[in-house]
Amino acid sequence: MRRLTDQQVDQIARRLAGNISGRGKGAASVSPLPRVGAGTPPGGTPCGGYVCAPVTAAGTVPSTTRTGDGVYATVDDCVQAATIAFHNLSEATLAKRTEIIAAIRSAMLKESENLARYVLQETGFGRYDHKVIKNRLVAEKTPGTEALRPETATGDHGLTLMEWAPFGVIGAITPTTNPTSTIICNTIGMVAAGNSVVFNVHPGAVECSMATVRLLNQVITSVGGPANLITAVGKPTIESAGELMHHPGVNLLVVTGGPGVVAAAMKSGKRAVGAGPGNPPVVVDETADIKKAGADIVFGAGFDNNIICVDEKEVFVVESVADDLVKAMVSAGAYLFDQVDMRRLEKEIFQENHGPRAHGVINKDLVGKDPAWIMARIGVKIADDTKLLIAEVAEDHPLVWTEQLMPVIPIVRVPDVNRGIALAREAEHGFGHSASMHSRNIDALSRMARVMNTSIFVKNGPIVSGLGAGGEGHTSFTIASPTGEGLTGPLSFSRQRRCVMVDHFRIV
Ligand code: NAD
Numbered sequence: 001m002r003r004l005t006d007q008q009v010d011q012i013a014r015r016l017a018g019n020i021s022g023r024g025k026g027a028a029s030v031s032p033l034p035r036v037g038a039g040t041p042p043g044g045t046p047c048g049g050y051v052c053a054p055v056t057a058a059g060t061v062p063s064t065t066r067t068g069d070g071v072y073a074t075v076d077d078c079v080q081a082a083t084i085a086f087h088n089l090s091e092a093t094l095a096k097r098t099e100i101i102a103a104i105r106s107a108m109l110k111e112s113e114n115l116a117r118y119v120l121q122e123t124g125f126g127r128y129d130h131k132v133i134k135n136r137l138v139a140e141k142t143p144g145t146e147a148l149r150p151e152t153a154t155g156d157h158g159l160t161l162m163e164w165a166p167f168g169v170i171g172a173i174t175p176t177t178n179p180t181s182t183i184i185c186n187t188i189g190m191v192a193a194g195n196s197v198v199f200n201v202h203p204g205a206v207e208c209s210m211a212t213v214r215l216l217n218q219v220i221t222s223v224g225g226p227a228n229l230i231t232a233v234g235k236p237t238i239e240s241a242g243e244l245m246h247h248p249g250v251n252l253l254v255v256t257g258g259p260g261v262v263a264a265a266m267k268s269g270k271r272a273v274g275a276g277p278g279n280p281p282v283v284v285d286e287t288a289d290i291k292k293a294g295a296d297i298v299f300g301a302g303f304d305n306n307i308i309c310v311d312e313k314e315v316f317v318v319e320s321v322a323d324d325l326v327k328a329m330v331s332a333g334a335y336l337f338d339q340v341d342m343r344r345l346e347k348e349i350f351q352e353n354h355g356p357r358a359h360g361v362i363n364k365d366l367v368g369k370d371p372a373w374i375m376a377r378i379g380v381k382i383a384d385d386t387k388l389l390i391a392e393v394a395e396d397h398p399l400v401w402t403e404q405l406m407p408v409i410p411i412v413r414v415p416d417v418n419r420g421i422a423l424a425r426e427a428e429h430g431f432g433h434s435a436s437m438h439s440r441n442i443d444a445l446s447r448m449a450r451v452m453n454t455s456i457f458v459k460n461g462p463i464v465s466g467l468g469a470g471g472e473g474h475t476s477f478t479i480a481s482p483t484g485e486g487l488t489g490p491l492s493f494s495r496q497r498r499c500v501m502v503d504h505f506r507i508v
Contacts, residue, residue, distance in 0.1 A: 070217040070231045071210050075240050078198040079249040081228035082169045086196040088226035090166070094145060100225040101144040101192050107219040108139035108184050115180040115215075118208040123176055125368025126304035133469065134178060134304065134477070138185040141468045141475040143489040144192040159505040164494035166194030168251035171244040173265070175257045177307040177368070177405065178477050179205035182256050183212045185477040187230055190254070191220075193490040198250065199232040200241045202257075210234065245270065252493065256478045266482070273485055273492055275478040278309040278433030279403045280463055281424035283448060284317040284325055285417040285439040292460070293438035294328025297409075300436075300462025302333070302387040306407045307368040309479065310434040310456060310463045314400045314427055315390075315411045316420035322413045326390070333387035334409075335371060337380070342391050344378040349399070349408060356396035359403070359429070367405045374408065400427050417441070421448045428452065432481040436463050455479050455486040 072078045089097070108115075116131035151162040170190050174182045183199060190197050201209035213232040220229050233240045241261070245253055245268040253272040255265040262274035282300075284293050301312040317325045330336055337345070346353060352361035366374055371386040389408045393399060399410040414420040417439070424435060436458040437448045449457045456466035456479065465471030467487075476487035485492040 067234055069214040070228050071213060071234045072231055073234055075198070075200070075233055075243045075247055078231040078233055079169060079244075079247050082196040082198050082231045083249055085226040085228040085231075086166070086168050086194075089191070089194060089196060089229060092225070096225065097192060097194065098145045099223050100220050100229075101188055103219050103223040103225075104184070104188055104191075104216060105139045105144075107215065109136055111215060112136045112139065115208065115212060118211055119180055119205065122208045123179070123205050123368070125177060126307050127370070130304040131181075134181040134308075135184065137467065137469050137475050138181045138188070138477060142185045142188040143474045144188055145490070147490040148193065148494065154506045154508075158501045158503045160498055160500045162496055162498045164193065164491060165497045167271075167493065167495055168195060169249055170195045170197045170252045170254055170493060171247065171250040171270075172197050172199050173241050173244070173253070173255040173257060173261055174199060174201045174205075174209065176202035176204040177309070179209045180212045182477045183209055183216070183230075185475070186254060186256075187216050189476070189488060189490045190493045191229060193493040195252075195493055196226075196229045197231065198244060199230065200236045200244045201232060203236055206234075206236060254478060254488070254493070262482055272483060273478070273480045273488060274483045275309075275480045275488070276431060276433070276482050277403050278431050278479075278481075279313050279401070279428055280310060280434040280436065280454075281427050282312045282315050282436045282438065282463075283417065283420040283424050284315065284321065285420065285437070285441060285444055286318045286321050287440040287444075288321070288438035289440070289460070290321055290324045290438075291328045291331075294325055294334075295332040296438065296460070296462045298329050298332040298334050298388050300464055301409045302371075302407050303462065303464050305368045305370060306388075306409075307405050308464065309403075310467060312409065312436065312463055313403060315409060316414050316423050317411060318417055318420060319413045319415055322392075322411070326392070326411065329388070329390055333385070334390045335375070335382050335386045335388070337375070337389060337391050339391075341375075341378060341380060342393070345374070345408065346398075348374070348377045349404065349406070350402075353398055355398065357401050358398060359401050360398045362402060362404055362406070369406060371407050374406065395423055401429075417444045421451055424448070425451055428454065433479065434458075434463050434466060436461070436466075455481045 067073055112132050112135035115135055116128050119131055120128050148164045153160040172186050213230050216230045221227050245265055253265045253270050255261045256275040258277050262276040265272040265274050282297055297312055303311050349363060349366055350360040351363045354360050371389045372382050372384045375382045390411055393410040395412045397410055432454050434456040435452040435454045437445055438460055439445050445459050458466045461471060468475040478488045480488050
């Protein structure tokens with residue numbers, strides 16, 4: 001990896017300081033920002049010419065979080081800077097906002113590989129190639145200002161105009177499983193709607209998240225946008241998340257994570273967009289294209305080693321096609337393990353096993369790890385390029401009822417499609433998040449879509465296609481099922497306002 005020279009770091013710091021102080025590029029008498037990597041081992045990570053915090057030779061990311069470029073020490077400082085940025089953005093034209101979003105898309109596409117590498121180095125979760133796909137997906141398919149279509153009503157009593165207005169400063173809390181893609185996605189949607197943002201990111205993904213925030217600010221100011229439109233608490237904690245949730249300067253909360261953070265946001269007394277956990281089931285019936293179903297499930301459940309909330313987490317297959325489905329999954333790159341290995345793996349997977357039909361507590365060491373790495377924990381050597389681990393289990397096995405976030409997928413045989421749908425509904429726990437079915441029976445497909453009542457329901461494809469990856473439609477990495485926005489976008493971060501002209505301005 002290329003290392004920036006001290007001189008280059010100073011030049012970048014001077015340029016950034018010029019942007020932050022509003023004096024434009026190349027301002028002469030500004031104090032350089034603290035140098036990244038000073039006193040640290042060689043190997044400061046270059047992010048396409050911008051400065052990311054360094055990664056040591058051992059591959060670990062030291063905590064060298066510095067302030068500047070939108071990163072502040074306290075929630076108060078973040079809110080203050082984001083408030084000024086919000087007012088500056090409000091003064092700018094809609095065309096400028098569109099230009100900012102276009103610049104973010106193009107820069108994040110360029111940085112998608114660097115950021116993917118960075119996330120993997122810091123969190124140890126998932127797969128590099130899939131993280132690149134995630135970063136590109138949000139850069140390309142998160143809706144921007146084009147989503148803010150005004151509405152009108154005209155009639156005998158004149159003209160009413162309805163427009164989408166920003167909330168102001170948004171407090172956003174992001175997960176460790178998709179840190180950079182959630183920040184990029186939230187930023188595009190929130191800024192397109194005219195807001196500024198304060199991020200309190202997951203402490204386990206702080207360095208890659210800060211690198212993303214810095215890049216976003218550099219890009220925004222490089223096209224003349226306000227400094228500090230995106231801010232972040234440099235050393236985030238649960239306490240700082242709580243402070244953000246109750247800060248009087250924050251107008252809207254958007255939280256992405258497990259049940260704890262969603263419940264906390266909803267209790268805060270502020271308006272909250274809550275994107276919570278899932279446990280997406282897939283049902284395969286006897287009419288499905290079994291070969292394709294097997295390949296789709298292996299791809300979907302193996303995507304980024306199953307850490308995405310939409311990834312398939314358990315399979316219910318009609319008995320008459322179960323053997324064929326398992327064969328199809330193995331041909332598509334899955335490894336089928338037996339009951340003896342299952343008993344040994346259970347001890348590794350669960351930190352707390354709460355027994356039949358109950359959500360266990362997973363062992364975080366296994367989250368997002370490669371299948372071969374997981375099997376090695378029990379001394380079994382399998383091919384390094386194995387995409388997924390699968391095992392047949394009884395319907396009450398805790399793996400069916402737990403959001404495991406690792407590429408180990410239970411398969412349950414059911415006598416018929418109705419039993420499959422009923423179990424799928426139960427195993428989803430009413431989260432209303434995601435589900436899928438492989439079938440050519442339109443009655444069964446329609447019934448399951450209705451019964452599941454999920455934000456995303458995919459028919460005959462991997463569930464990631466519901467995020468626009470291999471399926472139609474826009475993307476989001478904040479899927480707000482508990483609060484009802486579904487795949488969030490600029491409209492989820494906007495208030496509708498109306499202006500009424502009585503008796504005039506109708507042209508017909
Ligand atoms: P997590 O809940 O541990 O953390 C998410 C964020 O919330 C972090 O920033 C964390 O610091 C903060 N947090 C956690 N508990 C909190 C509390 N009580 N008060 C204030 N802040 C709190 O989740 P994670 O492990 O980072 O991510 C995985 C989980 O997130 C899974 O359950 C997954 O399904 C879910 N998720 C959902 C979506 C979605 O769009 N619905 C997207 C990604 C992840």
